[in-house]
């Protein structure tokens with residue numbers, strides 16, 4: 291039966307490309323829209339449940355009066371049918387209505403709201419540019435996506451499940467008191483005012499404390515993910531004591547933030563209990579006073595007693611819900627600040643697919659300083675002819691990676707334009723751009739997926755082509771012998787997080803195979819062969835020479851020997867082109883390149899040679 295409630299929507303259906311709202315209320319309204327029918331039904335059944343509870347208390351009071359007024363013999367004759375009907379309703383009707391309400395709230399809504407929001411956040415974040423991810427810690431971003439979905443679901447659940455119930459219950463109680471004796475509203479009214487004041491004091495504090503806690507927790511997750519993912523770097527850094535000290539500070543900050551939340555919670559809970567006790571004494575005491583003055587029946591005192599117990603226990607529940615609500619609103623707000631940022635690099639409306647005829651690239655007055663006003667690239671202009679192979683060299687930090695990152699639109703240039711075959715790359719879709727520009731990076735990292743997916747991407751792959759690409763990258767042999775922990779072999783074997791189960795050279799060969807598979811007209815090589823041993827490198831160089839033919843190539847190299855034979859060498863310095871020409875011309879010129887070359891061939895890298 292519960293199955294009917296489980297799948298009111300498919301949470302993973304959305305391929306919404308709109309930018310999610312940064313305002314919490316708008317975000318919830320927009321993103322939970324698919325669950326609107328569930329919410330409407332849940333609110334209606336919750337109100338029904340609350341009304342039944344209030345009615346039961348009223349009925350208990352009136353039953354006391356009925357019992358007091360009638361003789362045991364006359365009870366069945368006068369009230370038998372009514373009592374039976376109420377008993378049947380309490381035994382069958384009430385549990386069924388409650389089941390419906392719980393199933394709507396806890397299954398239909400809760401189980402779907404969380405993945406719905408997480409999926410939407412994940413889809414949006416996945417479309418962020420590479421540059422956007424580099425500005426934050428992956429672990430922190432992951433925490434915001436996971437916790438943001440959780441917070442959105444908890445906030446909405448607190449409203450539809452608890453707040454609606456309590457508000458309906460209190461409204462019912464006010465109505466009941468008015469019906470019995472409006473003077474009873476006095477203690478209840480005083481309690482409501484006291485409760486509202488407590489909330490006013492507590493809620494903003496609770497919200498701030500939860501935001502701080504969430505920040506500290508995400509910092510902690512960021513630290514853990516960063517430390518575990520880079521355990522080798524940590525080991526090499528040494529200084530375990532200083533590292534531990536830094537870790538301890540982050541752990542301690544999380545504890546302090548937790549303490550802040552608990553402090554507010556303890557204050558709230560004890561104030562709640564005091565308020566609840568005042569209500570109990572007020573309602574029952576006032577009821578007794580009225581009863582003694584013959585101004586109210588006995589049933590009134592019974593109902594007042596039951597009501598005050600119920601309201602006080604519910605008030606704690608309400609407070610938990612309000613705390614959960616505002617706590618999760620705080621978390622969601624914090625999460626949206628990161629997750630709902632507009633796309634740092636977005637496709638223009640109406641962006642077309644990039645069509646490449648020859649693969650000519652033109653950088654015109656391109657500047658990019660990472661928003662800092664200095665470093666990066668500075669008004670750089672460069673023309674790369676179709677089919678030309680250029681080597682990009684320069685000291686560390688000269689701007690080589692920035693240049694290729696801008697070509698791939700990891701960032702959008704702050705000024706200037708980049709065009710491929712005359713088309714501005716900001717006018718085309720990023721997907722089509724990256725279809726045409728293949729890159730083999732120095733730090734070849736792989737996804738923890740199968741070798742096949744790492745080469746061909748998530749779409750259905752052509753195995754024969756994947757294998758051909760592997761052979762060309764001299765990777766056929768070791769891939770055939772791969773076997774992962776789950777027994778998958780060859781192309782199906784998973785490579786470990788970031789490819790850690792493979793050696794650096796093997797990872798690089800897979801990355802090369804990826805470029806061969808893509809067969810893109812423009813190829814970027816970022817020290818493409820740095821992690822290979824000399825035998826493998828020699829083999830790959832032959833293949834690279836073959837794959838470069840007929841393509842436009844930009845090859846970044848620190849080892850100048852690997853690019854000395856290319857058509858042109860462009861030397862960058864401080865974000866600008868310092869000089870350019872063939873190897874021979876640049877050596878003859880005697881500038882920066884000649885200087886770098888003489889250092890490398892003059893013993894620093896004694897094995898350097900022109901291949």
Ligand SMILES: Nc1ncnc2c1ncn2[C@@H]1O[C@H](COP(=O)(O)OP(=O)(O)OP(=O)(O)O)[C@@H](O)[C@H]1O
Pocket residue numbers: 424425659660665666684685686687688689690691692693
């Ligand atoms: N994400 C970033 N945010 C801020 N500054 C950056 C970022 N990436 C690079 N930079 C800065 O831009 C400048 C150029 O860096 P870039 O990585 O392009 O140099 P590079 O020539 O590729 O260096 P290397 O040879 O060491 O890889 C450097 O000063 C660097 O600090």
